[in-house]
Amino acid sequence: MEYGSTGGGAASSSGGGDAADAQRKKKCFHRHTAHQIQSLEAVFKECPHPDEKTRLQLSRDLGLAPRQIKFWFQNRRTQLKSQHERADNSALRSENDRIRCENIAMREAIKNVICPSCGGPPVEHTYFDEQKLRMENLQLKEELDKISSIAAKYMGRPIAQLPPVQPVHLSSLNLMSMSNFGLPGPSLDLDLLPGSSTSTVPSLTFPTLNISDMDKSLMADIAGNAMEELIRLLQTNEPLWTKSTTDGRHVLNVDTYDQIFPKANSSLKNPNVRVEASRESGVVIMNGLALVDMFIDVNKWAEFFPTIVSKAGTLEVISCGIMDSRSSTLQLMYEEQQVLSPLVPTRHLYFLRFCQQIEPGSWAIVDVSYDITQENLYPPSSCKVHKLPSGCLIQDMPNGYSKVTWLEHVEVEEKGSIHRLYRDLIHSGMAFGAERWLGSLQRMCERDACLMVSGNSSRELGGVIPSPEGKKSMMKVSQRMVSSFCASINPSNGHQWNNISTTNEFEVRATLQKCTDPGQPNGVVISAASTIWLPVPPQHVFNFLRDERTRSQWDVLSNQNPVQEVAHIANGSHPGNSISVLRAYNTSQNNMLILQESCIDSSGSLVVYSPVDLQSINIAMSGEDTTYIPLLPSGFTILRDGRHDGGSNEASMNNNNDTMGEHNRTGGGRGGGSLVTVAFQILVSSLSSSAKMSPESVNTVNNLIGNTIHQIKAALNCSNFEFNSAAALNTEYR
Structure with missing residues (x-):
């Protein structure tokens, strides 16, 4: 493997160029030794995207400059990608030729088919359609049995004993069901709102994405570069970050950011794009690995942030990472973010989430937007949001605590006007900023920690004092109540x-x-x-x-x-x-x-x-x-x-x-x-x-x-x- 240009030879002396110019124009030529290549290949098999610490270690061990190490891995990844592309193209061509030949043979066979009874053209048989219907009926019957068992458990008697439902035209509001104390209230005649539907709301599902190995390699490169940027943004203070004199919050210096990351900020030339950048740090009552598990599990993620995350899903797991540390885990995810008011539209994001263990007891998790080419995966929002490298740094502390430094950095292009009540909150960056995420995380971790604290309720209810199991059950039903309430404010x-x-x-x-x-x-x-x-x-x-x-x-x-x-x-x-x-x-x-x-x-x-x-x-x-x-x-x-x-x-x-x-x-x-x-x-x-x-x-x-x-x-x-x-x-x- 070669580093630098392989072109040699001295510069032409025609035109009267001096020796110094010829020396400057002379191109570098360097060939790695067999030992160096063997060591680099061994590391590449384990980790094609080494972090800066690994590259520095290789530089010291092999006597190469860190820049040489970086370029070698880039060239090796490009070479491997080209080999895979050539192999895939060859396999596709062979498969295409086989299918073409099979198609021609089937056409010729169909031309010679006749009906054995009348000698005419064949008639399509309905056997396969009947079999398909039988299978669908069997699936529907299984679903019906499952729903019946759930209904029987909920109603307290077998479903067969339930009276048949009679169609009723009158629709009235039962204020008893929403009254604080079950007090009788005035009845309402309420019909469905225009455009509303009484059909069952489907759950959040996505079509299967056809992600090639080339796309996965591109995702890994994007995530690796985003991780490097995130760590620099989290660990650098002035002049990249300055403290506000009014409220003490960290403010990103956009000019300095443009100089350090010129390519990442090219879209800011659009005058309609607004930048929201915020950084906060605090202590969380949860150990680092448990926090990492929460970030990776999309269900736990949505459960921890019901006031911010209205919908979330994992579209594809690109890399499962290392089981013990969750390092190198890479996922393609979807998220819908909300402010709890009907006046603020939700934000829709498709992004890559990459987890990397920096050192023992320290993890970095980065989110960065990734464009999905397939259309109609989910309804678009009234504002276009592009997430620049964002995320958090998690560091273990004694007694099971963790220090979390959170960064949110997005570009927002509004497609409509913001309601006057929320302009200050949204334009200040606090509506979706790091302070809100970290505050919610700290509160939810405290909530979980309270389950471990022994102690009963300070007041009895009808002589019933909740046991530890009862306390856990009460907190569970209350959390379901809060999640349902948040979902009702921003219906999707x-x-x-x-x-x-x-x-x-x-x-x-x-x-x-x-x-x-x-x-x-x-x-x-x-x-x-x-x-x-x-x-x-x-x-x-x-x-x-x-x-x-x-x-x-x-x-x-x-x-x-x-x-x-x-x-x-x-x-x-x-x-x-x-x-x-x-x-x-x-x-x-x-x-x-x-x-x-x-x-x-x-x-x-x-x-x-x-x-x-x-x-x-x-x-x-x-x-x-x-x-x-x-x-x-x-x-x-x-x-x-x-x-x-x-x-x-x-x-x-x-x-x-x-x-x-x-x-x-x-x-x-x-x-x-x-x-x-x-x-x-x-x-x-x-x-x-x-x-x-x-x-x-x-x-x-x-x-x-x-x-x-x-x-x-x-x-x-x-x-x-x-x-x-x-x-x-x-x-x-x-």
Whole structure:
């Protein structure tokens, strides 16, 4: 194997060139020794893409420059790729010739075929069609038996004993099913929204991708280069990264980045492209290898980030990597990212995820966009997102902890205008930035760690104190409730939001979809949501909404009845991270309770609740299977509005309710406000063939959300404040 150019010979002296010019023009010629080539080949068999540490070690062992080592591996990969291409082309040509000959022979045979009965042309036999139908019927019968067994377990009796379903034309909302306390409420006549469908929503599936060895080699090269860039971005500070003087966040110096990575930033010449770059670091209560497993397993990935990841899937596993360390694992993945509001469209990404163990106890995981040539894999988003090398560096610490440094770096081209409420948050990079990812990871790892802590609930429920199994069961059913709530705010798979009301204060959007999965009420569910701005810090809004003592001030269905927390499970170090079972007094149904989970991290917070009967709570408390407990969650999401809050986030999170009154009297002070999304889910008691909402239904849904918003504003003393969008409207962002 040769390094450099193989052309030799001195430069021509014609034209009067001097000896110095001839010496400079003389091309280098170097041939590796047999020992060097043998050593390089041995390493190449084990790892065709060595990292910088391996290349430096080879340079020292073989007496070659690191640049020579790098070029040798590049040339060897190119040579191997060419050999594979020639072999593939030869095999394809042979197969093509064989099929052509077989096709010609079959054509000649068909010309001579006659019917043995009449001597005429042959008639196609239906035997194979019948066999195909028999096989399809057998598959359908197996699916029916499976569904019947699930239904029997859910209904508590064999499916054969269930009464036949009679078609019902009347469609009404059953507010009892979404009421906090099972209180009787006004019934609604609600038909399906225009364009909605009652067909079962298909799961996230992708067609089989035909990825050749050449494509896989290209993916490996892209991932390897992205890994090198990620490590440099994570380990370099000034002048590549500078700290903001307003909020202390790391800001990428674009000019310096262009100089270091000129090719990676070529698309920034497009004036419509906006760059979002952020970097954060923190300590996580989970060991490094467990974190790596979570990144690689797409189901765990989506489960850990329900507030950010609405859909995720692995399209192809390019390399399984080393089993013990997960090093060199390479996957082609899909992800749909969300902000929990119907006003913000989701972002769709196809990307490569590559894991590399840097040293013992240290891993780097990089994500980089990869273009998919096949069309119609998934509906496009209203903004085009290209992910530059992003990811995290995971370093093991004592006591099972890990230090995680997270980097998010994307180019975004908006195809439409951003809603005025979310312009500051999105353009600041906080909506999808590293701080949000790391904060969610820290909170979910704390939640898992709480399962290992021994201790019972501080309050009994009907004499039942949850065992460790009961605590785990309660946390599991609550996590399912939160995931269902997040999925309802950003419906996908063809379910679109419909704007049913717009006022100066807020707009209400709704959608319908059919629920058939276990653990959900069977029928059509309407999801209605609205987002408002409040001149109150997010921590104060969160404290107000999660406190059972102030619930009667905003819950229009409670009829101002007092509420008591009868069971409490902490699932994090922050007092706001908890699971509660609430009971309302002076209600007509004493067996109806509320399961509520409140969670908060550095990027935002949630308050999610669902009505649950006493029997279901006792089942969960005893540690039994909670898969079939029906949940129909509603609740609130609280985010910062993206404006400078005049203080550190830690100080904001450590404030308590005592400061709320002074803040309200001053109208919000210097700080930024909160973006609060109010979301309800309501079960339709029966199906309807109609495809539109009646005016009465629209008014009832609008009144439900409108009254809730007005009572929240009144309780927080900010009824007269409106979102000032002048700065957002008069500023052009690039």
